[in-house]
Structure formats: C-alpha cells, structure tokens
Amino acid sequence: MGKWTRRAFISAGVLTSGVVIFGVAVRPGNRADKVRDLIAKDDESVFNVWVKIAPDNTVTAILPHAEMGQGVHTTLAMMLAEELDADWDRLEVAEAPADKEYANYALGKGFVLGDADVPAFLIDTIDGVFLTIMQAMDMQITGGSSSVPMTGQQGMRVAGAATRAVLLEAAAKSWNVPVAELSASKSQVRHEKSARTAPYSEFAQQAAALSLPPKPRLKTPDEFTLLGTDVQRIDIPAKVNGSAMFGLDATPPGMKYATVKASPVFGTNVQSVNEASIQAMPGIRKVINLGDAVAVVADGYWQAKQALDRLEVKFEENGNETVEQSEIYHQFATDMDAATANNDEIADLEIGDARNALAGADTVIEAEYRVPYLAHAAMEPMNCTAWVHDDICEIWTGTQNPLGFAAEVANALEMDLENVHLNNAYLGGGFGRRAFPDYTIQAAKIAAEVAYPVKLIWSREEDMRHDHYRQASVSRFTAGLDGDGKTTAWINQYVDKYDPVEAPYPPYDIDNQYIHYAESGTHVPWGFWRSVDHSLHAFFTESFIDEVAIAAGEDPYQYRHNMLAGQPRIQKVLDLAAEKSNWDQPLPENWGRGIAVHKSFGTIVAQVVEVEVVAGKVFPRRVTCAVDAGFAMHPDGMKAQMESGIIYGLTAALYSDISIRHGAVAQSNFHDYEMLRMNESPEIETYIINSGEKIGGAGEPGTPAIAPALVNAIYNATRKRIRELPVKMHDLTLDDLESKDVA
Amino acid sequence: MIKLNVNGKIHDVEVDPSTPLLWVIREQLGLTGTKFGCGISQCGACTVHLNGTPIRSCVTPVQAAVDQLITTIEGVKTYDDELHPVQQAWIDEQVPQCGYCQSGQIMSAIALLDSNPSPTDVDIDNAMSGNICRCGTYPRIRRGIKRAALAIEASGENEESING
Ligand code: FES
Ligand code: FES
Numbered sequence: 032m033g034k035w036t037r038r039a040f041i042s043a044g045v046l047t048s049g050v051v052i053f054g055v056a057v058r059p060g061n062r063a064d065k066v067r068d069l070i071a072k073d074d075e076s077v078f079n080v081w082v083k084i085a086p087d088n089t090v091t092a093i094l095p096h097a098e099m100g101q102g103v104h105t106t107l108a109m110m111l112a113e114e115l116d117a118d119w120d121r122l123e124v125a126e127a128p129a130d131k132e133y134a135n136y137a138l139g140k141g142f143v144l145g146d147a148d149v150p151a152f153l154i155d156t157i158d159g160v161f162l163t164i165m166q167a168m169d170m171q172i173t174g175g176s177s178s179v180p181m182t183g184q185q186g187m188r189v190a191g192a193a194t195r196a197v198l199l200e201a202a203a204k205s206w207n208v209p210v211a212e213l214s215a216s217k218s219q220v221r222h223e224k225s226a227r228t229a230p231y232s233e234f235a236q237q238a239a240a241l242s243l244p245p246k247p248r249l250k251t252p253d254e255f256t257l258l259g260t261d262v263q264r265i266d267i268p269a270k271v272n273g274s275a276m277f278g279l280d281a282t283p284p285g286m287k288y289a290t291v292k293a294s295p296v297f298g299t300n301v302q303s304v305n306e307a308s309i310q311a312m313p314g315i316r317k318v319i320n321l322g323d324a325v326a327v328v329a330d331g332y333w334q335a336k337q338a339l340d341r342l343e344v345k346f347e348e349n350g351n352e353t354v355e356q357s358e359i360y361h362q363f364a365t366d367m368d369a370a371t372a373n374n375d376e377i378a379d380l381e382i383g384d385a386r387n388a389l390a391g392a393d394t395v396i397e398a399e400y401r402v403p404y405l406a407h408a409a410m411e412p413m414n415c416t417a418w419v420h421d422d423i424c425e426i427w428t429g430t431q432n433p434l435g436f437a438a439e440v441a442n443a444l445e446m447d448l449e450n451v452h453l454n455n456a457y458l459g460g461g462f463g464r465r466a467f468p469d470y471t472i473q474a475a476k477i478a479a480e481v482a483y484p485v486k487l488i489w490s491r492e493e494d495m496r497h498d499h500y501r502q503a504s505v506s507r508f509t510a511g512l513d514g515d516g517k518t519t520a521w522i523n524q525y526v527d528k529y530d531p532v533e534a535p536y537p538p539y540d541i542d543n544q545y546i547h548y549a550e551s552g553t554h555v556p557w558g559f560w561r562s563v564d565h566s567l568h569a570f571f572t573e574s575f576i577d578e579v580a581i582a583a584g585e586d587p588y589q590y591r592h593n594m595l596a597g598q599p600r601i602q603k604v605l606d607l608a609a610e611k612s613n614w615d616q617p618l619p620e621n622w623g624r625g626i627a628v629h630k631s632f633g634t635i636v637a638q639v640v641e642v643e644v645v646a647g648k649v650f651p652r653r654v655t656c657a658v659d660a661g662f663a664m665h666p667d668g669m670k671a672q673m674e675s676g677i678i679y680g681l682t683a684a685l686y687s688d689i690s691i692r693h694g695a696v697a698q699s700n701f702h703d704y705e706m707l708r709m710n711e712s713p714e715i716e717t718y719i720i721n722s723g724e725k726i727g728g729a730g731e732p733g734t735p736a737i738a739p740a741l742v743n744a745i746y747n748a749t750r751k752r753i754r755e756l757p758v759k760m761h762d763l764t765l766d767d768l769e770s771k772d773v774a
Numbered sequence: 775m776i777k778l779n780v781n782g783k784i785h786d787v788e789v790d791p792s793t794p795l796l797w798v799i800r801e802q803l804g805l806t807g808t809k810f811g812c813g814i815s816q817c818g819a820c821t822v823h824l825n826g827t828p829i830r831s832c833v834t835p836v837q838a839a840v841d842q843l844i845t846t847i848e849g850v851k852t853y854d855d856e857l858h859p860v861q862q863a864w865i866d867e868q869v870p871q872c873g874y875c876q877s878g879q880i881m882s883a884i885a886l887l888d889s890n891p892s893p894t895d896v897d898i899d900n901a902m903s904g905n906i907c908r909c910g911t912y913p914r915i916r917r918g919i920k921r922a923a924l925a926i927e928a929s930g931e932n933e934e935s936i937n938g
Contacts, residue, residue, distance in 0.1 A: 269873075270873030271861040273848050275873050331793070411872070412811070459873070674914070675909050700816060706817075706906045708902075709915065
C-alpha cells in the first residue's frame with residue numbers, strides 16, 4: 032500500500048463462494064496531536080468496514096467494534112443499511128476478528144482463507160505502541176462514544192453509499208438504462224420505466240469490478256428512512272434466553288480453570304509460594320508464579336479458588352505498604368501548594384487576566400472539591416480463556432481492543448501476531464476497563480505452562496482490587512463576581528490532567544479564566560472510566576457554578592442560562608431540561624431539585640435531578656435529561672445510553688469510593704463497593720434535540736453532569752453543600768436545616 | 775455421584791457436595807446462561823429457581839439442590855416452547871444492554887410474577903433489589919415486568935414456566 036491520499040480508501044472483490052465484498056478503510060479523525068503523529072506515520076487503516084452480499088441477497092455488515100451493551104452493532108449496521116438501501120430485516124452482522132492481515136487492508140490476501148471470511152480493524156498495535164495510542168486516544172478503540180461519530184459517519188455510511196453506487200452502476204449497464212433512472216430500496220434495484228426490479232445480488236459480481244467512488248454522496252437527514260427510527264437491537268434476543276456468549280462462556284474441549292491473586296500492594300512481586308500448603312486439596316493441577324501474581328489451575332473454578340485462598344504466598348515489599356488514602360489527599364494538597372509557591376503551575380487555559388479581575392471583584396467565592404478513586408466493576412468479572420497448542424495461541428475474551436490484546440499476547444509469549452487468534456465475545460460491561468489487557472496476558476502466560484485450554488476467572492475481589500481506577504483528584508476554585516453578581520474571574524487549580532483536554536473548561540461566558548494544574552503521581556494505577564476526565568471536572572465545575580449562582584442570589588438555572596448567551600446550542604439543551612422538569616414548580620418538603628449541563632465527546636447533556644432526603648438518606652426520584660448529539664441515529668438506543676450513564680454516575684456519586692489502606696485497595700466486593708439498585712433507581716425521562724450539528728457520542732456523555740445535578744439537588748433540599756464524593760460519607764439528617772456546609 | 779434435576783432433565787455429576795450450584799451448572803452441565811458476578815450473594819447474576827423460588831446459586835451448595843427442581847434461564851420457556859412472557863417483554867421494552875445480568879434479572883422477575891401476578895412498584899422493588907445491573911437497565915426492567923404482567927393477564931391462563 033502506498034501513502035494515503037484520500038480520506039476513505041475503498042475497494043471490492045469477489046470470493047470463491049460467490050459472495051461479493053466491498054470494503055472501505057478510513058483514517059481516523061484526529062483528537063490529539065500525539066495520536067495524529069503516531070498514525071500518520073504508517074499506512075495502516077484504523078477502520079476497515081466491509082459489506083458482504085451473498086448470492087441469496089443477504090447483506091452482511093462486518094463491524095469493527097465490540098458490543099458491550101451500548102448497542103453499537105445495531106447503530107453501525109443501521110448507518111450502513113441506510114446508505115446502502117439494504118433490507119434491514121435481512122441484514123446480518125458480524126464482528127471483525129483481531130487479525131493483523133486485515134488491519135493491513137489486505138483485500139484478497141488471506142481474506143479468502145479458510146473459514147475466516149471476515150476482516151478486522153484497528154491500528155497497528157505491534158510493539159506495545161498500542162497502549163500509548165490507546166491512552167492518547169482516550170477510548171478511541173471501542174469507547175462507546177466514538178464508534179458512531181467516527182466509524183459510523185466516516186466508515187459505515189461511506190461504505191454503504193459507495194457500494195450502492197456501484198450496484199446501481201452495474202444494474203444500469205446490465206439493463207442498458209441511465210443510472211439516474213434507477214432507484215433502490217430493501218436490497219433491490221428498481222427501474223420504474225420498464226417496471227423491472229432485481230435483487231442486489233444479481234449485479235454484485237459486476238459491481239465488484241467497478242471502482243468505488245471515494246466520496247459518494249451521503250443522504251441528508253430528511254432522506255433517511257432507517258436512521259432516526261427505533262428498530263429493535265440485534266443483540267437483544269440472545270440476551271434474554273441465556274444464549275449470548277460472553278468471554279466467561281467460552282468452552283474449548285478439555286478446558287481447565289484458573290484463578291489468580293496479584294500482590295495487593297500495586298507494583299510488587301511474589302516473593303515465595305508454599306505449594307505444600309495446598310497439596311492435599313482436590314482437583315489442583317498446577318500452581319504458577321506469574322511474577323506479580325500467583326495462579327492456581329484446577330479442574331473447576333471453585334477448586335482453584337478454594338486452593339488459592341488457602342495458598343501461602345508472600346509478596347515483596349516496595350515501600351508503598353504504608354500508603355493511606357488520607358496521605359494521598361495530603362500529597363495532592365501539598366503538591367498543589369508547592370506548584371503555586373514555586374511558580375510551577377502548569378497552565379491549562381488562560382483567557383483574559385483572571386488574577387487582575389479577581390483583585391477588582393466585589394465578591395470572592397472559594398471552594399475545594401475532591402473525588403475518590405473509582406473502580407469500573409463491570410458486571411462480568413475479568414476473565415479470559417487461552418489455549419496454546421501447535422505454535423498458536425487461541426484467546427477467547429471480551430475486549431474493547433481485540434487487535435491490541437492480540438499484540439500484547441504475542442509480545443508476552445514471544446510469538447508472531449498471526450499466531451495469536453483472538454475471538455472476541457460480548458462484553459459483560461466495558462466502561463473502559465476492558466481496554467486494559469492485563470487479564471488476557473495472564474491467561475496466555477498460564478496457558479503457555481499447560482497442555483490444555485485454561486479459563487482464567489478473576490474473583491470479584493481480584494477485579495475490585497486490581498482495576499485501572501478512575502483517578503482521585505482535588506480541585507480548588509476561586510471566583511470573582513462584580514456588583515451585578517456576574518462572574519468576572521474564574522481561577523481553578525486541580526491535580527493531574529489526562530484527557531480529553533477540554534474536560535475542565537466551563538462553557539460559560541466568563542471574560543477572565545485561569546485554569547492550571549499540578550502533577551502528583553501515586554502508585555495507584557489509573558485508567559479510562561466512563562467519560563474519563565469529564566467524570567470529575569463536570570462535578571467540580573457544575574457544583575461550583577451552582578455555589579456561585581447561589582452566592583449571587585440567583586436561581587441556579589437562570590444564572591447558567593444567562594452566562595450561555597455565547598453558547599446557544601448548550602443553552603438550548605439546558606433550557607429544555609429545565610422546562611421538561613418543571614423547574615419552577617414547587618416540590619414537597621425534604622425534596623430538592625438540581626441542574627447541571629456538560630458537553631463531552633461532542634454531545635451536550637443537561638440533567639435535572641429531583642431528590643428526596645429521608646432520614647439522612649438520599650433518594651434520587653426523578654431525572655429529566657436533555658441531549659443534543661447532533662442527530663440521534665437510534666433514538667431509543669440514545670435514551671438507553673442516557674439512562675445507563677445516569678445510573679452509572681448516580682451510583683458513583685452516591686456510593687462509590689475506592690480507598691487505599693496499607694497501600695492496597697480497601698474495598699473488595701459489592702457489599703463495600705455498593706451499587707444503586709432497583710429500589711433507588713429514579714424515573715428517567717430523556718428528550719432528544721436533533722440540532723443537525725456534528726455527530727457526537729452516546730455511551731459516555733450521560734455520566735458527567737449527573738453527579739453535580741445530584742449534589743445541587745441535595746443542597747436545594749438540605750442547604751448542605753457536598754464538596755467531596757461519595758455522598759454516603761456525609762451526614763444529611765435534616766435536624767438542623769441551618770447547619771453549615773459539609774466537607 | 776450427585777443427581778440433579780435441571781430444567782426437567784436428570785443429570786449425574788461427580789463433584790464435592792459443598793461446591794456451589796453455580797459452578798456445577800456452568801462447568802459440569804455446560805449451561806452457561808447463569809452468570810457469576812460476585813460469589814457472595816450480593817448481585818443476583820447467578821439466580822436460578824429451586825422449586826420455583828429464586829436462589830443465589832453462587833452460595834448454594836450443590837447438595838442442597840439434590841432431589842429439588844432446578845430451573846435455569848435455559849429452562850424458562852413456556853410449555854409450547856415460545857418465549858416466556860417476561861422474555862418477550864424484555865425484547866419489547868429493549869431491556870438488556872451488555873446483557874450479563876439479565877439471566878438473573880429474568881429469573882427474579884419470573885419468580886415474582888409467578889407468586890404475584892400484578893406487582894406494585896414496591897413489590898417490584900422488593901423482589902428485584904437483589905439483582906444489580908451495572909448498565910442501569912432498572913427503569914426498563916420495571917416496565918418489562920409491568921408489560922409481562924399485563925401479557926400474562928391477557929393470555930387468560932397464567933402460563934406457567936416449567937417449574938413455576
Ligand atoms: S454471583 Fe451469586 S449473587 Fe452474585
Ligand atoms: S445489562 Fe449490563 S449489567 Fe445489566
């Protein structure tokens with residue numbers, strides 16, 4: 032392949048079976064400069080999207096993203112079918128496997144080999160570069176929020192439209208009529224004048240010989256017949272009868288089971304293992320020292336788990352055994368102070384002259400917020416099945432990055448990537464966790480030591496204690512208000528910046544802003560957690576602006592509204608949420624209402640939460656959500672993602688707290704890392720705005736605004752301002768309504 | 775040798791009698807629809823029916839299930855082999871997201887409707903709060919249960935699940 036000269040590179044081919052395929056490979060849109068450089072250097076395609084048309088006229092969409100519950104298979108297939116005018120009821124979907132050959136866009140080469148008649152996608156992830164790329168790209172891999180805007184808009188729709196164009200061209204030739212006289216629907220070509228209709232499959236072979244238009248015309252939203260409708264999700268029937276296959280469900284012949292225990296204190300190795308301590312236990316096959324963890328292989332998971340619990344293991348010490356959560360917060364504060372004292376502040380955003388504006392302000396408001404580490408706690412604990420045989424390694428798992436995982440396994444086992452065959456399953460939740468390959472590498476290393484397939488299952492405790500956590504952080508604000516209560520200065524310092532860049536920036540018209548941060552590393556591994564940095568900064572900024580509004584003596588909604596004159600799109604979403612929530616209607620005693628708005632991954636979300644506080648316990652009763660993602664391809668799917676993001680965010684805000692004790696994670700399972708449950712689940716109404724602006728994501732943007740909307744509602748109900756999450760740590764008994772702010 | 779009656783079929787399994795039923799169902803019987811989520815009776819992913827009552831199979835020793843009627847998600851079809859009204863309602867309301875918790879949710883919901891054909895919101899809270907859904911499908915589960923209740927009522931004869 033030569034250098035890319037076009038945005039989309041398209042070609043086609045005929046397979047021996049008579050199946051015709053059309054492919055489009057698309058370069059990524061660039062979000063971070065680092066990433067652009069990494070990718071621009073090679074000729075790899077980031078997305079390969081493929082359409083197959085079989086002789087019986089079945090259309091198959093081959094999708095380069097993992098289904099983790101966000102409905103991405105359905106939405107991407109809809110985008111392809113829309114442009115292709117394919118028959119939705121007969122459309123099939125397959126997920127592309129992780130195979131480097133296909134990532135090379137090697138159409139015709141390897142594509143027709145054996146049963147592997149499907150291609151793959153993804154960045155060249157060899158040499159461990161993938162982690163850097165992945166981190167820089169912030170869940171670009173399958174982050175639920177990027178699949179539709181990126182792959183869907185640039186890949187699926189282009190592929191569908193280009194394929195339709197050549198099919199019509201071939202039909203026009205075959206019937207000897209002008210192509211302009213042809214129309215298409217439901218995988219059929221129609222020539223009205225001669226009243227002829229024929230299935231796509233009739234022209235597929237000839238079409239494959241034509242060159243695909245690199246920039247086919249895409250439909251405008253008023254031409255859509257499928258997009259914007261609520262088709263049923265294609266993955267759901269298998270998820271109501273137990274037949275959906277998750278990573279945990281892989282069952283190669285002769286499989287045994289393993290479970291692991293890694294050093295509780297991050298970053299230390301196994302010092303000694305006393306195998307004699309479990310010798311007498313039944314069903315034990317092998318004890319394997321993995322360096323930083325120890326694994327027990329047994330005939331069944333239960334046997335492995337029982338033995339591992341009894342196994343005497345000593346871990347080395349690395350000095351982190353004494354680290355406590357309070358010290359981490361203390362370190363953050365010290366590093367923030369030091370940054371300021373030593374002129375080491377790292378500027379993030381500077382608009383106007385915030386210090387000067389502050390000096391001239393009528394009123395100054397200050398507050399400090401903090402948030403804890405968070406675990407992903409996907410419902411399906413980390414697991415992976417691996418089988419090393421005949422110089423190959425087969426992997427069955429659920430991953431957000433199939434090719435990256437395969438590359439990591441190849442590295443770990445010193446194998447060629449083409450000898451690692453990774454089968455991706457449904458993900459029992461991802462939320463960013465399944466972009467980290469640790470569990471898959473462990474499984475491969477274990478499998479390399481035995482002669483049979485092994486299913487590695489992490490206990491929930493291991494899953495909770497060896498996550499890549501959402502970072503803990505502290506954020507300090509100082510705002511200056513003029514005589515009219517308008518914010519004229521905004522100064523914000525926080526700890527550690529990751530991604531996306533814009534997460535800490537308030538959307539409001541504030542003339543003078545200075546946002547900066549200090550770095551303060553810890554030994555706790557961090558990772559992408561649903562919405563990444565947005566998950567903390569929305570809480571910080573949208574809580575603080577609420578404080579500012581109240582200090583200015585204004586209604587929190589109106590105050591925001593007035594400061595969004597320069598952001599009419601955001602203002603509209605805010606207004607819709609307020610209106611639909613009946614913002615001005617009084618609430619019963621002990622109830623409160625709070626609002627927040629935040630833009631992330633190109634999508635604007637505003638939420639109003641109503642809470643009831645009963646005997647100090649907070650019940651979110653109702654959430655009104657307004658969302659503008661440009662255009663909702665699958666409105667019910669968009670609503671489902673908002674509901675999911677809201678409950679995920681409420682769970683975190685109310686309950687979630689991963690804290691470090693003696694260098695290790697103190698929490699272990701759902702009894703001490705609690706989840707929102709049915710009895711606490713609010714009513715949720717979602718209202719969609721199709722603004723026609725650039726398409727944004729859906730999987731993550733529902734999460735950021737919900738925590739601040741919740742604490743703002745709690746303030747409204749109790750006059751207690753929560754500045755540290757989770758809410759459960761605060762005393763909210765209503766005996767003293769005049770009581771001071773907490774935290 | 776332990777004899778188990780699962781979804782109307784008798785199986786002989788060779789396991790330590792203290793092994794949790796969950797692992798016997800998954801590993802010995804190969805019925806993988808029942809999931810592992812926590813192992814300590816906190817999440818409900820492993821819910822199956824024992825004589826029609828929902829139990830957490832991750833903490834139920836297999837010996838406690840001997841000579842009892844065990845039903846898993848694979849066995850909840852109605853007599854005429856169609857989807858159970860709860861499963862149909864789950865499709866109609868588009869309940870599942872990742873789907874991992876849903877076998878357990880459906881088992882809890884079926885048990886609820888078997889004993890209480892027209893549950894109130896509080897009844898639903900009480901019956902379903904032992905089942906965690908990390909994807910947050912609770913509002914749809916609630917709607918699904920109500921829809922299934924109506925469907926069962928409309929069908930006249932409360933179609934029972936095999937062990938219902
Ligand atoms: S796995 Fe049994 S309740 Fe969680
Ligand atoms: S659907 Fe994912 S945990 Fe419930």
